[in-house]
Amino acid sequence: MHIPDGILPVSVALGGYAAAGGMTWFSLKRIKSIFKNPRELIPRASLLTAVFFVASLIHIPVPPTSVHLILSGLLGIILGWFAFPAILVGLFFQAVMFQHGGLTTMGINACLIGIPALLAGALFRSRRYFGKDNKVTNGLLAFLGSFMALGLGALVAALLLIYTIPAQLDVSAERAAIITLAGAHLPVALLEGGFTALVVLFLLRVKPELLEAEEK
Amino acid sequence: MITPVPTTAAQSSLLSRWEVRHKLVALLALIFSFSMIRELWLLPLIILVTVVIYSLSQLSFAYYWTRLRLPGFFLLMLALILPFGAGSTVLARIGPLALKLEGSLAVLLIAGKFLCIFALVLVLFAGTPLQKMVGALRCLGLPALLAEMLVFTNRYIYQLLTDLCQTQVAAGLRGFKGRSVRSLKPLAYIVGTLLVRSHNQSERVFQAMTLRGYGEESLVLKAGPVRTGDRLALAVALLLAAGFVFLQFFYFRAS
Numbered sequence: 171m172h173i174p175d176g177i178l179p180v181s182v183a184l185g186g187y188a189a190a191g192g193m194t195w196f197s198l199k200r201i202k203s204i205f206k207n208p209r210e211l212i213p214r215a216s217l218l219t220a221v222f223f224v225a226s227l228i229h230i231p232v233p234p235t236s237v238h239l240i241l242s243g244l245l246g247i248i249l250g251w252f253a254f255p256a257i258l259v260g261l262f263f264q265a266v267m268f269q270h271g272g273l274t275t276m277g278i279n280a281c282l283i284g285i286p287a288l289l290a291g292a293l294f295r296s297r298r299y300f301g302k303d304n305k306v307t308n309g310l311l312a313f314l315g316s317f318m319a320l321g322l323g324a325l326v327a328a329l330l331l332i333y334t335i336p337a338q339l340d341v342s343a344e345r346a347a348i349i350t351l352a353g354a355h356l357p358v359a360l361l362e363g364g365f366t367a368l369v370v371l372f373l374l375r376v377k378p379e380l381l382e383a384e385e386k
Numbered sequence: 387m388i389t390p391v392p393t394t395a396a397q398s399s400l401l402s403r404w405e406v407r408h409k410l411v412a413l414l415a416l417i418f419s420f421s422m423i424r425e426l427w428l429l430p431l432i433i434l435v436t437v438v439i440y441s442l443s444q445l446s447f448a449y450y451w452t453r454l455r456l457p458g459f460f461l462l463m464l465a466l467i468l469p470f471g472a473g474s475t476v477l478a479r480i481g482p483l484a485l486k487l488e489g490s491l492a493v494l495l496i497a498g499k500f501l502c503i504f505a506l507v508l509v510l511f512a513g514t515p516l517q518k519m520v521g522a523l524r525c526l527g528l529p530a531l532l533a534e535m536l537v538f539t540n541r542y543i544y545q546l547l548t549d550l551c552q553t554q555v556a557a558g559l560r561g562f563k564g565r566s567v568r569s570l571k572p573l574a575y576i577v578g579t580l581l582v583r584s585h586n587q588s589e590r591v592f593q594a595m596t597l598r599g600y601g602e603e604s605l606v607l608k609a610g611p612v613r614t615g616d617r618l619a620l621a622v623a624l625l626l627a628a629g630f631v632f633l634q635f636f637y638f639r640a641s
Contacts, residue, residue: 176499180422214588216538224546368574
């Protein structure tokens with residue numbers, strides 16, 4: 171789901187930076203309006219960002235292979251509006267440490283992962299309408315949010331790649347490419363949803379305040 | 387898991403002495419100008435510029451190759467799909483598949499740009515300590531909150547990697563094998579435990595930092611002194627970047 175350098179036209183890459191800049195500005199504005207002293211939360215947000223970065227290196231066995239998770243949905247659920255800056259930070263470190271993703275595409279990648287993460291967080295916080303202490307509701311919303319976050323990001327990334335590659339694909343190849351790319355991400359999205367639900371249910375038992383940062 | 391940058395070679399190079407803000411702006415300008423290229427004829431030029439810059443950085447080819455493995459997988463996928471799925475002019479037939487001219491040229495262009503940009507990204511980050519890089523980004527307008535998050539996250543990533551390894555070893559000693567999808571639950575609990583421990587640690591870190599004066603003023607990250615050579619190198623890089631943009635958008639369109 172990380173689009174590397176050199177593939178997208180520069181107009182799309184710059185558009186991605188503009189959108190990511192706008193989203194960062196809006197996220198920081200929301201953070202400042204919700205929290206009295208946002209700087210108090212920087213150590214917490216940074217440590218949790220580091221956890222997500224490290225957790226995304228864990229390989230989940232799916233015989234005969236293994237996959238690594240993105241955890242964007244879980245990030246949105248726990249960090250709320252801090253999720254977008256956290257994803258930018260994570261993408262920066264991935265580019266520095268593994269050259270994963272890209273510099274020209276960092277903006278578009280941040281939008282592909284960050285916007286669905288914020289949506290997943292918003293979906294999870296709707297639990298206050300369905301019963302905040304209900305285990306099934308919490309697990310289901312965490313699953314749906316995380317599944318949607320990865321699925322939506324992968325779908326938009328696939329469409330972007332297919333419609334911006336500098337050679338015209340024929341219609342059948344285009345359709346096959348979209349189905350293949352979306353299909354390849356479906357099991358990962360299901361795994362990611364299940365994993366997020368399990369982590370959320372664990373946190374509800376052990377440290378529920380971690381899930382309530384923006385609910386006070 | 388995380389291979390370190392070969393700092394001894396990279397930090398003694400000419401490029402490592404380049405002031406970080408100037409290096410950042412110059413290499414980013416070149417990277418974006420490379421990504422604008424759509425004419426195959428410009429590929430040899432950007433490759434030449436890349437080879438010169440990479441040689442000046444004193445990074446080895448082995449380092450380039452090692453780093454290429456993970457992002458190169460995406461490129462390999464494109465190289466396998468595009469020549470057969472894009473375009474209409476058939477070059478050759480391999481069984482039921484038709485190798486097409488337009489798709490092959492698209493792969494050549496994408497691969498050329500990708501490999502050049504990849505080399506410049508390596509040069510940009512190798513030999514530049516993160517603290518200096520964040521300082522340069524802050525001077526160039528990065529919001530204070532993001533700059534502080536970058537510094538703090540960097541501080542804890544390596545500690546958390548050690549924590550994760552220890553937790554996985556402990557789980558392994560208790561019989562956890564992690565070879566099937568059923569291991570999802572214990573792995574989720576490991577991540578949950580890391581989250582809880584980090585949350586508790588962040589509270590202690592914040593209290594300790596407050597005692598040392600954190601919160602009174604924004605994190606100060608100063609940029610280094612600027613020499614004439616830094617400005618000159620920046621001017622050359624900007625001229626090259628402008629040259630590529632001119633050739634792409636004016637020369638080739640006019641001719």
